Amino acid sequence: MKFIAVANQKGGVGKTTTAVNLAAALAEAGQPTLLLDLDPQANATSGLGLAPEAGGSIYRAMIGERPVQQQIRPTAHERLSIIPSELDLVGCEIEIASLDQPQHQLRQVLQPLHEQRTFDYLIMDCPPSLGILMTNSLVAADGLLIPVQSEFYALEGISKILDLTQRLREQGLNPGLQLVGVLLTMFDARTRLSQQVMTELQQHLPDQVFNTIIPRSIRLGEAPSFGQSILQYDPHGVGAHSYRQLAAEFTARLQ
Numbered sequence: 643m644k645f646i647a648v649a650n651q652k653g654g655v656g657k658t659t660t661a662v663n664l665a666a667a668l669a670e671a672g673q674p675t676l677l678l679d680l681d682p683q684a685n686a687t688s689g690l691g692l693a694p695e696a697g698g699s700i701y702r703a704m705i706g707e708r709p710v711q712q713q714i715r716p717t718a719h720e721r722l723s724i725i726p727s728e729l730d731l732v733g734c735e736i737e738i739a740s741l742d743q744p745q746h747q748l749r750q751v752l753q754p755l756h757e758q759r760t761f762d763y764l765i766m767d768c769p770p771s772l773g774i775l776m777t778n779s780l781v782a783a784d785g786l787l788i789p790v791q792s793e794f795y796a797l798e799g800i801s802k803i804l805d806l807t808q809r810l811r812e813q814g815l816n817p818g819l820q821l822v823g824v825l826l827t828m829f830d831a832r833t834r835l836s837q838q839v840m841t842e843l844q845q846h847l848p849d850q851v852f853n854t855i856i857p858r859s860i861r862l863g864e865a866p867s868f869g870q871s872i873l874q875y876d877p878h879g880v881g882a883h884s885y886r887q888l889a890a891e892f893t894a895r896l897q
């Protein structure tokens with residue numbers, strides 16, 4: 643089982659859209675997948691049509707009240723399960739901070755999933771900050787996927803998360819953490835800016851930018867308000883197509 647963090651401390655770059663639809667596409671392709679919503683905003687949870695419920699997040703497991711398996715819920719997709727989020731998760735940051743090794747908590751909590759082998763992938767949707775939840779996710783992860791919006795300052799944002807990743811490796815907190823890839827999102831082929839960002843990214847991070855590019859699409863933006871992944875909402879559209887393509891490239895990269 644591979645643990646993947648979908649992270650970028652910058653807000654609104656397509657993390658949740660990518661976590662939800664990549665997870666749905668992996669499941670559709672036959673791979674049992676677990677989505678972990680680590681953002682108190684609970685966008686991945688509501689985006690898959692679940693209502694956040696008190697006590698339903700990873701928080702209870704993080705403070706040792708419940709085994710992680712008890713927090714797993716089914717979704718409308720075959721082979722796709724979720725550990726939802728809810729506002730409680732805010733408290734997690736505070737509570738975890740007082741532990742001996744606060745950065746290790748999630749890794750320990752998730753350990754039984756590794757051993758159980760029910761799922762092929764765990765996809766973690768991180769909140770937009772370099773806080774303790776994101777650090778926990780990066781310490782627990784085998785791989786990191788960074789969504790980047792095709793706009794100015796895209797590179798600046800990436801260097802911050804890459805620095806953090808490097809620090810975690812050097813401090814021995816997660817020496818094996820692999821960058822699976824950088825994903826261009828909300829790409830608009832008609833604008834020069836999108837093209838510029840793509841060229842710049844490919845120059846700075848050769849071989850690390852996914853060939854798959856996620857276009858800007860109204861349908862992708864609409865799907866969450868219906869509580870559906872793009873594979874349900876518009877299964878034959880360009881958004882569904884690009885996330886299926888991403889799932890294939892992602893799987894190939896991890897092999």
Ligand SMILES: Nc1ncnc2c1ncn2[C@@H]1O[C@H](COP(=O)(O)OP(=O)(O)OP(=O)(O)O)[C@@H](O)[C@H]1O
Binds near residue numbers: 656768858860866
């Ligand atoms: N390819 C796309 N085309 C059109 N709209 C998109 C696309 N990807 C994401 N969006 C929309 O852009 C907004 C931000 O996307 P999303 O919530 O995935 O970003 P995020 O990085 O998770 O944000 P946050 O940092 O707040 O968690 C959402 O309204 C989403 O529906």
Ligand SMILES: [Mg+2]
Binds near residue numbers: 769
């Ligand atoms: Mg989000």
